Structure formats: C-alpha cells, structure tokens
Amino acid sequence: MKKLIFFVLVLLLIISACASRKPGASELNKDEKLNVTVSIASIQWLVDQIGGEHVQTQSLTTSGDDPHTYEPSPSQMISVADSELYFTTGVEFEDVWIPKFLDANSDLQVIDISTGFERISMADYHHDHADDHADEHDHDHGGSDPHLWLSPQAMRQIAQNVAGILESADPGNASAYQSNLEKTLATIDMVDSQLNQQLSQTVRKQFLIIHPSLGYLADTYSLEMIPVEVNGQEPSPTELSEILSAAESYGINTLFTQIGNNPFNAQTLAEQAKITSIIEIDPMAYDWAGNMLFIGESLQKALN
Numbered sequence: 400m401k402k403l404i405f406f407v408l409v410l411l412l413i414i415s416a417c418a419s420r421k422p423g424a425s426e427l428n429k430d431e432k433l434n435v436t437v438s439i440a441s442i443q444w445l446v447d448q449i450g451g452e453h454v455q456t457q458s459l460t461t462s463g464d465d466p467h468t469y470e471p472s473p474s475q476m477i478s479v480a481d482s483e484l485y486f487t488t489g490v491e492f493e494d495v496w497i498p499k500f501l502d503a504n505s506d507l508q509v510i511d512i513s514t515g516f517e518r519i520s521m522a523d524y525h526h527d528h529a530d531d532h533a534d535e536h537d538h539d540h541g542g543s544d545p546h547l548w549l550s551p552q553a554m555r556q557i558a559q560n561v562a563g564i565l566e567s568a569d570p571g572n573a574s575a576y577q578s579n580l581e582k583t584l585a586t587i588d589m590v591d592s593q594l595n596q597q598l599s600q601t602v603r604k605q606f607l608i609i610h611p612s613l614g615y616l617a618d619t620y621s622l623e624m625i626p627v628e629v630n631g632q633e634p635s636p637t638e639l640s641e642i643l644s645a646a647e648s649y650g651i652n653t654l655f656t657q658i659g660n661n662p663f664n665a666q667t668l669a670e671q672a673k674i675t676s677i678i679e680i681d682p683m684a685y686d687w688a689g690n691m692l693f694i695g696e697s698l699q700k701a702l703n
C-alpha cells in the first residue's frame with residue numbers, strides 16, 4: 400500500500416511537472432536552455448563543456464553510485480519529465496528506465512551518443528584465460544563493456560556526436576557549440592597524450608582491479624586488466640585462487656577498488672594476494688579530465 404501511494408504521488412508530480420514544462424526544443428528562444436539528462440556524471444561534464452551556458456544538464460548517477468543496479472529517485476523522475484533530451488551510452492539501467500521515462504514524457508528525445516564508437520566486450524579474467532573450464536561455467540557473459548566514458552577515444556567520438564545533436568536541436572547557437580567542441584577535443588587530446596606518456600613505458604603491464612571498469616583504458620594503452628569480479632559477482636574459490644596466483648606471478652603489488660560499491664572486502668582480498676597497496680578510484684566522477692589524469696597517475700604508480 401505504501402508503495403502504491405508513493406507511485407501515485409510520483410505520478411502526480413510528473414503530471415504537474417509536464418503541465419508546467421517549457422516549450423519543446425523546436426520552440427527554443429535565444430536564451431532558453433536545453434534541458435539534457437544523461438546517465439553518467441562524466442558524460443554530463445562533456446555535455447557541459449560543449450553546451451556551456453546554453454544547456455541545463457543533470458546526471459542520474461554520480462560518484463559512489465552503481466550504474467549496474469541504479470534506480471532513479473522521485474525527484475529525478477520529475478527532472479527527466481522536464482527534459483527535452485536524454486543522452487544514452489548503453490549502461491544497464493537505461494534498458495529498464497528509458498521506457499518508463501518515455502511513459503512520463505512522450506516528448507523526450509532519447510539519443511544514443513555513442514554511435515560510431517566500436518565497443519569491446521566486458522573483460523573477465525576467468526573467461527579470458529581459463530578456456531579449459533568453459534564447460535563448467537558456460538553462463539553467457541554480459542556483452543559489451545558499458546564503461547565507455549573512461550576512454551579518451553570514446554569521449555572524442557561522443558563529443559562530436561553531442562555537438563551535432565545540440566546544433567540540430569538549437570541551431571541558433573551552433574557556432575558556440577562548434578567552438579566549445581574544439582576546446583573539448585583539445586582537452587581530451589591532452590588527457591590522451593598524458594596517459595600515453597604515463598603508461599607506455601611501465602615495468603609491468605598487468606593490473607588487478609575489483610570491478611572491470613578500465614577495459615577500454617587497458618586496451619588503448621596496451622595494458623592487461625585483471626578483474627576480480629566474475630560477471631559482477633564475487634569469484635568462486637577456484638576462480639579467486641587462479642586470479643590471485645596470476646597476480647602473484649606478475650608481481651602485482653596494488654589492488655584497485657572503487658568509491659562506493661565493492662562487492663567484497665578489498666582489505667581481506669589484498670591480504671590474501673600479499674598486496675600492500677590499495678588505490679581507490681572513482682569511475683563515476685564528474686570532472687572527467689582531472690579524474691582520468693588521477694587514474695593514469697595511479698596506474699603508473701602501480702605498474703612501476
């Protein structure tokens with residue numbers, strides 16, 4: 400019953416938000432902002448860089464959230480109902496929630512901003528290295544890797560797509576979007592070349608991480624990511640011992656964890672692997688450039 404009342408309340412709030420909503424994108428006045436909702440805070444950063452003062456953005460998730468299990472709050476539902484654009488990148492919760500957002504706001508334009516970028520599949524040490532066990536673990540592994548925003552290459556493509564979309568939604572400010580795009584691409588290039596410098600000459604190439612968020616990064620800079628999770632779950636004792644012995648054979652001395660959600664105790668795991676250093680990264684941060692440079696520095700430290 401409580402749940403029902405809650406949903407009725409949310410519905411009423413959405414209806415009133417819709418009634419007062421601003422005119423659609425096609426009727427934008429010169430200084431009216433485009434309302435854009437995105438799934439991931441780093442993508443919000445990107446849209447802010449390109450849209451500047453002409454956009455009003457919100458991200459449904461941010462530092463500490465888990466996009467693999469996220470559910471929107473009632474106030475986020477209301478803001479989505481007031482948005483003109485929703486930019487998707489293929490994170491899990493979009494599959495479940497986008498249809499509900501469209502129910503609440505049929506004018507919402509949902510656009511995949513990752514078009515043109517080639518995805519890799521989700522890494523998992525057990526499946527990449529232990530083919531001989533394939534028969535005992537023949538569960539289907541979760542498809543393509545959703546952590547696009549942690550790749551400068553993906554961000555470059557996404558930036559171009561976003562600029563194109565903003566220009567067609569708001570042609571009056573096209574030149575601003577173009578010049579912001581150029582600045583943003585320069586920032587992305589700077590991050591890319593920094594990472595290249597930090598990661599191209601390391602002693603080791605393998606790093607150990609609980610959640611496989613750095614697959615694109617590893618791919619781009621020729622590193623090998625060894626995730627502890629198997630299909631988003633704690634590994635079985637057999638899987639864990641394989642992972643730990645791999646870590647030992649590569650001389651790995653650092654375990655990467657993430658802010659917020661870690662499915663099991665990193666400290667215990669580190670002790671088992673005789674690892675002395677734990678570095679916490681934030682795959683969900685807003686400040687993309689600063690965050691990527693921090694991740695690069697941390698990896699450089701761990702690999703030397």
Ligand SMILES: [Zn+2]
Pocket residue numbers: 467546610611612
């Ligand atoms: Zn993730």
